[in-house]
Amino acid sequence: MSELVLETEKLDKIYKLGGRIIRALSNINLKVEKGDFVSIMGPSGSGKTTLLNVLGCLDRPTSGKVILDGVDVTALPEKELYKIRRYKVGFVFQTFNLLPYLSALENVELPMEGTGKSKREMRERARELLKLVGLAEREDHKPFRLSAGEQQRVAIARALANNPSIVLADEPTGNLDAKTKYEIVRLLGKLNAEQGTTIVMVTHDGAVASHARRVLFLSDGKLLAKEKMGLLAKEKLVCPACGREVQADHAFCPHCGRKL
């Protein structure tokens, strides 16, 4: 874990709203290394989504730099940014944002269009990803026939379609019930642990945030100096009941069966 995937330098984002100046992001200096899973926690209105949009090239900062995979994306012209979004970034949204008229498989294939992959390659990759998120059996279902948790899994599979350098998850559990949200955050943890996927997740939910490797805090557009170690960062995950090793995506201890 030494290669930097994402780095920001003195990132500022200022909005003007009816004569009022709103400082949404202020002097953000963030470093994310390859294979990291960072949670950024903060109350609503703290600038979490703005930060994620700037990191994902959906929005431009007022000043400062975003360096993604060694490329200063803030210096790129608008018409080049789609390539960054296509190949370097995978987005996971709070509201899933699947296209309602496409099946799960087609939704996952969507970002691969125009990347030079053949239809067969796209299909194989999409199937592989759906299998990875545990939805192999539901590839032909349209979003409305999937549960909220399943829709978010499809969205995660879609985010991984082009093997991005980083996955940006904006409140991925915000629209899910208590049980499902842990499933999703464990899935993200598993992807990070097993596939080495670099993830930046913003959330207001401390319990969800704690499943990452590092937890950062955002308040009034400023990144606080304190940093917490997340569950994933601990050398080993152990069951609090029996003390034996468990995996990040385990909902129940495989040894004693206790709910984790």
Added chain:
Amino acid sequence: MKTLGALSRALKNISRRKIRTLLVVVALGFSIAIMVSIPAGIMANQEFMQRITENFAKTITTMQEEINKTATLIECSTTPNRGMQTLRPGGFFGGFSQTFVDETIVDEIRSIEGVKNVIPFLEKSSSENISETINTPWGSRTVYRPAYTIIGVCLNATIIANYPILPTNITAGENLSEGDSGFILISSNLTSYFGANVGDAVEINGERFVVKGIFESSSQQRTIYMNISDAQRVTGLAGKISRLYVYVSDASLATQVADVIKTMYPELYVTSYQDRLANLQHMQEMYTQTLSNAESSIAQAQATATHIIIIAVAAAALIVFFVMLYSVRERTREIGILKAIGFSNWNVMSQFMIEGMLIGLIGGVAGILIGSIAAPFFSSFLLPQLNLFGGTQRLQRPFQTQYPGIIGTQSYSTVVLTPQFILLALCAAAVLGALGSLYPAWRASRISPIEALRYE
């Protein structure tokens, strides 16, 4: 791959909004149907006029030849002459009051110097009428005319052999011959009226006649030929005649003899070779006039057509424009998603343009379907100037009544969509779809992904 994906998404989007698609396709279909029907209608009319012009030239030549053959014939009739009808005995079909003259004038005229022979006829229409329904694309009309016309001819062997007084196209039985009394020759379309065939007896005004022969005739000719003495008796016109063929010994005497007859019998309508030539010329002039009217009508129609087509094109493009604009607005969030996952502005734009083209194409197919059924209706409804040969208005009647032989059985111009028109319609529809969706698609491509994703 990108295009295929975009095409499949476009199809899905179109098919998931069925009612809207249906309305758009019907509206586009009508626009495109109008676009193709009108040029097709104009072309059909031009072709038809071409055909009529050719037929007319042939008819004039034939008439000229016929007139030349009858240089020694002077025709005298108690009813006004109607163009060239007199060249075909029995061509009359009534419709005006009939008058008759004493047959003694046959001998009086025969005694005029230069007259070689005089052949009398008695023509009398039946008092019974038949109704006929004429079907046109605009409804049917009913006309009444005499059920039949009796023509009494002088059955003399020398006359039959030397002059064209009887029909020659016998289809069953035999022609009338010298001295035949109690026998008749009927036109083919009277067999069903009388329910009689060769050898059967037919009752006319209470008297029985045996059908000796049947001759092929035009649909309008309902004629019975019989001995003139039988005709005079059965019609109650003893000693009367209605028409005379006067033959002069030399063509150069025709005008002079005609003048003498005109002076002696002012009640007769006298037509000589010169008169027939003049008639032919008059007819030619009238026809030329009618044709030039028709041509100017077509030219006028073309000018109107251009306007209508421009309106139809604009309407089609506007329909696509508004539908796509609405669609872009409705799918703002989708545009945000596409951009967030790496679609370029061009990818988004082409997605919407493909959709517009597809809607256009489906509209084009609908237009062809509507057009192939309703093209004649569209072209004549929108361009009444074009109802030259097909409608009930304008020039149709003069054409049909003055020149039945020229218009013939093909009295309606048929508007058909040729493969070229179909191809043209499809191309035009796709181009209009693309044009109409150009601005909405461009707008879609400009939407900021952040704003689009916030859009509810």
